[in-house]
Amino acid sequence: MSAGTTEQPGVAVVTGAASGIGAAVAAELRERGWRVAGLDLTASGAVDLALEVDVRDGAAMAEAVDRAGRELGDVTAAVSVAGHYAMAPLAEITTEQWQRMLRVHLGGFTNLARAVLPGLLARRSGSVVAIASELAIGGGDEDAHYAAAKGAVLGAVRSLAAEAAPRGVRVNAVAPGPTDTPLLAPDSPWRDRDYLDTLPLRRLGSPQEVALCVAWLLEEGTFCVGEVLNPNAGAVI
Amino acid sequence: MSRTDLTGRVALVTGAAQGMGAAHAARLAADGATVVVNDREPSEALDRVAHEVGGTALAADLSDPGQVAELVARTEETAGRLDVLVANHAYMSMAPFLEHDVDDWWKVVDTNLGGTFHLVRSAAAGMVARGAGRVVVISSIWGLTGWPEASAYAASKSGLVSLIKTLGRELAPHGVIVNGIAPGVIDTPQLQVDADAARVPLAEIHARYAEAIPLGRIGAPEEVSAAVSLLADFRLQAMVGQVVQVNGGELRGRA
Numbered sequence: 001m002s003a004g005t006t007e008q009p010g011v012a013v014v015t016g017a018a019s020g021i022g023a024a025v026a027a028e029l030r031e032r033g034w035r036v037a038g039l040d041l042t043a044s045g046a047v048d049l050a051l052e053v054d055v056r057d058g059a060a061m062a063e064a065v066d067r068a069g070r071e072l073g074d075v076t077a078a079v080s081v082a083g084h085y086a087m088a089p090l091a092e093i094t095t096e097q098w099q100r101m102l103r104v105h106l107g108g109f110t111n112l113a114r115a116v117l118p119g120l121l122a123r124r125s126g127s128v129v130a131i132a133s134e135l136a137i138g139g140g141d142e143d144a145h146y147a148a149a150k151g152a153v154l155g156a157v158r159s160l161a162a163e164a165a166p167r168g169v170r171v172n173a174v175a176p177g178p179t180d181t182p183l184l185a186p187d188s189p190w191r192d193r194d195y196l197d198t199l200p201l202r203r204l205g206s207p208q209e210v211a212l213c214v215a216w217l218l219e220e221g222t223f224c225v226g227e228v229l230n231p232n233a234g235a236v237i
Numbered sequence: 238m239s240r241t242d243l244t245g246r247v248a249l250v251t252g253a254a255q256g257m258g259a260a261h262a263a264r265l266a267a268d269g270a271t272v273v274v275n276d277r278e279p280s281e282a283l284d285r286v287a288h289e290v291g292g293t294a295l296a297a298d299l300s301d302p303g304q305v306a307e308l309v310a311r312t313e314e315t316a317g318r319l320d321v322l323v324a325n326h327a328y329m330s331m332a333p334f335l336e337h338d339v340d341d342w343w344k345v346v347d348t349n350l351g352g353t354f355h356l357v358r359s360a361a362a363g364m365v366a367r368g369a370g371r372v373v374v375i376s377s378i379w380g381l382t383g384w385p386e387a388s389a390y391a392a393s394k395s396g397l398v399s400l401i402k403t404l405g406r407e408l409a410p411h412g413v414i415v416n417g418i419a420p421g422v423i424d425t426p427q428l429q430v431d432a433d434a435a436r437v438p439l440a441e442i443h444a445r446y447a448e449a450i451p452l453g454r455i456g457a458p459e460e461v462s463a464a465v466s467l468l469a470d471f472r473l474q475a476m477v478g479q480v481v482q483v484n485g486g487e488l489r490g491r492a
Contacts (some may be wrong), residue, residue, distance in 0.1 A: 158490055162451045
């Protein structure tokens, strides 16, 4: 480790920690010595504090982050992973589906950021990572609502990054490609061999690979601000 | 799982006599790799870096394709194999476009872009044969934005971005993962070139650059080396053909 350029493990709040990428992030951080509060609709497994909360609910998120700080110590990092995925042709996306996409992804990220930033800014340290998607960058057939929500997350990340960096707090993102998680149904087109063969890597990404990128941004990406890491198996280059 | 472990791996870092290259060599050695360091000419500085990382110094002028091939061959001979190539070398000169000496203009491109092309060409053969390898190419923020009076340097670094993307696509099916890094303003001896071009003291250049960076400071070489370490991690394959920006927020989202 190079002296002075590495953030020490602290307390991280991870949303979506009950499964998939969120669970992998929680596991990777705990392995590195972090204490992790897992926030999800259902109780997260291997975490130091499991809190059941809907990321769309700003007041509940503020209360959960507050409790994480009281029980685990000052929160030094936050990772916004909670999300859901669905495909639909543009004309068939209902208002309800559209709003749910935006409230979960963009709302979930901004609710988390609103809850943790006052503490981070007061201590002039720490960082926030949002999970976006390769589809936010490249778009995709029948992905308008998901891609719009994830694209909005990237815009928010880059703006918040510019706003928080002068005050000592870093905000970055990771935009995975199709990843082997429960969000991809067994019959998902993203699991088709024909699709996988179009990827330079010829396979789905793993939650662990995404978690490595998240952990790196928190601990070692100390000169990364508004940056997006793309572990997407080469889906978007 | 934890941080990058390169125990048993061999890395070659070009342009390693000073600045970022020396930092990359130190980091990869700290991650467990056997490191071969290269620079254009033999020097005490290069020998010192090699000594510090417990590795080997091999001088070669990378604008000469013959010397590039020999460098890779000697690396594989000396260290037994080559797993991680870090193409960090660069030649830089600045001049107004219409005044830039044409031979010097091509020297910038042939060293930075051509040198890396020949390096990967030589190094990839062994990696493909073993079905595993990591190539990390150092581009530049100026390769993404362009910069006045740096047409040769920006063109060479921009060309590297396309090379990274293309080789990422082409070599990933063979297990060879190619990515790049576009550093912003980093505290290296190269800043003296910018200071000289602007005809101001070095401290003034540091301050001017820091003003344009949301984080309010220029970067440390070790912060770029951290990205090299990430991209050299053999557990991480899903990052392929990507350019990681390490610039303190000066440029957000253009790679």
